Amino acid sequence: MASEQESSNGPVKKSMREKAIERRNVSKEHNSNFKAGYVPIEEERLHKTGLRGRKGNIAVCIIVLLFLLALINLIITLVIWTVIRIGPNGCDSMEFHESGLLRFKQKADMGVVHPLYKSTVGGRKDQDLVITGNNNPVVFQQGNTRLSVEKDKTSITSDLGISFTDPRTQNTFFSTDFDNHEFHLPKQVKVLNVKKASTERITSNASSDLMIKGDGKAIVRGNEGVFIMGKTVEFRMGGDIELKA
Known part of the structure; x- marks a missing residue:
């Protein structure tokens, strides 16, 4: 059945009631198409996505750890770049050889150096090895x-x-x-200054004198006795002298 009936004289006009019914049907069809595929659900029953609870805390810890590792790596890179001076053309301050030799090409500022077992520290050929301390021994x-x-x-x-x-x-x-x-x-x-010396005999050259001097106190002791021989034996002291036999 067509929406408009045709006659020999032309289309037939609809009444107000028929037009109202037709508009109502069109509106219902439009609303049904708009809500097609819509299913009402409850939000509490939905599956929760993302990291929540303990997993979220672990993820934050991992991110912080990676950040610290990246920061340490940056610091090491800056130290290598500025102190050791390693660049695209190699190391500007030192050389590493296959024989185990480490050669410094520039002045090196160090605190404490611990050489390996049976190692050698030396200078270049025909050059002095200069070791200095900044106001320290x-x-x-x-x-x-x-x-x-x-x-x-x-x-x-x-x-x-x-x-x-x-x-x-x-x-x-x-x-x-x-x-x-x-x-x-x-x-x-000419002078030997010691706090304590253990020996069998003390002698001087034939053309010079032997002088034993103590600041404040001098003790000469022998396990089997003390024998003093010379052309002239002379004792000088500011205080007392004690001989034990």
């Missing part, structure tokens, strides 16, 4: 043996003795080796 230490170089003095502390040897000729200039039972001072050394 330069200390070389191996176990209990200690060499301290200061502005006005140089001190050596050792429980086993000391020896000065030429590294090229292996000639010993000065040694406290008791195995040889003989200890010679170098010609340039």
Whole structure:
């Protein structure tokens, strides 16, 4: 049945009632198309997405940890770039060789250096090795043996003795080796200042005197006695002298 009936004289006009019914049907059809596929649901029954509760806390901790690692990596990179001076062209301050040699190409500012076992610290050929301390002594230490170089003095502390040897000729200039039972001072050394010395005999050259001097107190002791021989024996003291036999 057509919406408009046609006659021989033209289309037939609808009445007001028919037009109202037709508009109502069109409105219902429009509303039904607008709500197509709509299903009313309750929000409480929906599945919750995302990280909540303990999982959320763990995720925050992981993010913070990654941030700290990135910050540490940035600091290390800046140290390598500024201090060690490693760039696209290599390292500007030092060289690493396959033989294990570490060569510094510029001045190095260090606090404490711990060489490896049987290692050597040296300078370049025909150049001096200069080691300086900023208003502090330069200390070389191996176990209990200690060499301290200061502005006005140089001190050596050792429980086993000391020896000065030429590294090229292996000639010993000065040694406290008791195995040889003989200890010679170098010609340039005129005075030997020690707190305590243990030896079998103390002698001087034939053309010079032997003088033993103590600041305040001097003790000469022998396990089997003390024998003093010389052309002239002279004792000088500011206080008392005590002899025990």
